[in-house]
Amino acid sequence: MKIAIIGTGNLGKSIAKGLITNNAITSLYLTKRNIEGLAEFEGYTNVHLTTDNLLAVQKSDIIIFAVQPAHFEGILKMIKPYLTEKHVLISTITGFLIPQIEQEIGEDKFIIRAMPNTAIAVGKSMTCLCSNTQGEKRIQIAEAIFNRLGHSLSIPESQMQAATVVCASGIAFWMRLIRATTQAAIQLGFDAKEAQELAMFTSEGAANLLITNGNHPEEEIDRVTTPKGCTIEGLNEMEHKGLSSSLIQGMVASFNKINNIKKEQI
Ligand SMILES: NC(=O)C1=CN([C@@H]2O[C@H](COP(=O)(O)OP(=O)(O)OC[C@H]3O[C@@H](n4cnc5c(N)ncnc54)[C@H](O)[C@@H]3O)[C@@H](O)[C@H]2O)C=CC1
Ligand SMILES: O=C(O)[C@@H]1CCC=N1
Incomplete structure (x- = not known):
């Protein structure tokens, strides 16, 4: 080509x-x-x-x-x-x-x-x-x-703006999530290099479970959350602090910005 x-x-x-x-x-x-x-x-x-x-x-x-x-x-x-x-x-x-x-x-x-x-x-x-x-x-x-x-x-072209946010900007959003989990891993005792290694390969594993198995994320979450265990404790605390909500609001803000990009740059 x-x-x-x-x-x-x-x-x-x-x-x-x-x-x-x-x-x-x-x-x-x-x-x-x-x-x-x-x-x-x-x-x-x-x-x-x-x-x-x-x-x-x-x-x-x-x-x-x-x-x-x-x-x-x-x-x-x-x-x-x-x-x-x-x-x-x-x-x-x-x-x-x-x-x-x-x-x-x-x-x-x-x-x-x-x-x-x-x-x-x-x-x-x-x-x-x-x-x-x-x-x-x-x-x-x-x-x-x-x-x-x-x-x-x-x-359809009508979905291209949403695709820009989810897929193109999405790389930056996922990087922030990986960085945040890296920071947490350091606080929990790993050195910075190891912390990033754990965060990167764990996120890769999570994505690959969905790609390979075709499951809904909650099905995979159910397999990890032992009753009264540490996973559900962490997940619920994240939701109390607005994890899903802030991600959704951020992506909607990103989506709304696209309408103004061309006007602002001229
Ligand atoms: N950066 C990203 O991850 C993504 C960017 N996009 C889109 O891709 C486009 C480029 O984005 P970036 O790479 O981030 O911007 P950028 O500013 O890094 O790259 C644009 C390049 O175009 C060159 N350029 C400007 N006028 C030119 C001309 N007349 N002839 C030849 N080259 C010229 C600039 O020198 C610059 O190197 C944007 O429209 C953006 O919306 C889409 C998806 C992902
Ligand atoms: O931030 C931007 O406007 C461009 C489009 C998606 C990724 N980079």
Whole structure:
């Protein structure tokens, strides 16, 4: 696959690492306004670093956009004359809707929105996908890319904002939970390195139980909570302090913020 990433910042670099590590490219063009920040990608024969978005578009079939929302419209206007029927366009831009993209470059283009997360760098992204009518004809290309780098789910565009919070921002939310459990483990007597090891692998085990068994979390919780035991004591104290409620309220606040992102950045 000949892929370009337009805007190789935090997410773009994560996608590039995933693509390179998983041998998912024939050629990869990475663009950034200042390519000094891309030194880690030097030395790969099939990876090209450039400030020239037009070159990257012309040399590639699949164009992944990973710029901040305020920069996207200008880039679409600039590349429009260079788009051909070969191009599949994949936008990871938060809050930028397919009709807005179509308005800039036309409804006849293959347009897909993808919402991956930074775990794509290690082949573990939960990525949600949707497309315009034309893009449905190429959605299997996006599924092939993102399934190789984790797990994908096709959803209606109306759910993309929620997917951004749950999956993309979700990495940050889970990191906080892992950090908090690490802090607790230190307080309970482990050194910092061991504490993080315990927190990381326990959270991985919890997720894998659900992925493998397909159970509801409460079923797995029931297996852990010995009557009158220490687990239920801890769980109930967490709920008295509002654990579930604060997570839900935080995610709803994150969801509401997306509506204002584009307006605020202009
Ligand atoms: N960071 C994340 O975990 C996720 C981000 N997103 C979305 O991905 C997009 C990028 O987010 P981040 O990577 O966090 O931002 P970032 O600021 O780290 O990366 C954006 C990159 O685009 C480059 N850029 C700006 N204008 C450019 C231009 N004209 N040509 C080429 N490159 C240009 C910047 O130099 C920067 O390196 C945003 O729209 C965000 O909503 C979506 C899912 C997850
Ligand atoms: O924080 C943000 O706005 C972007 C979108 C989801 C993850 N990072």
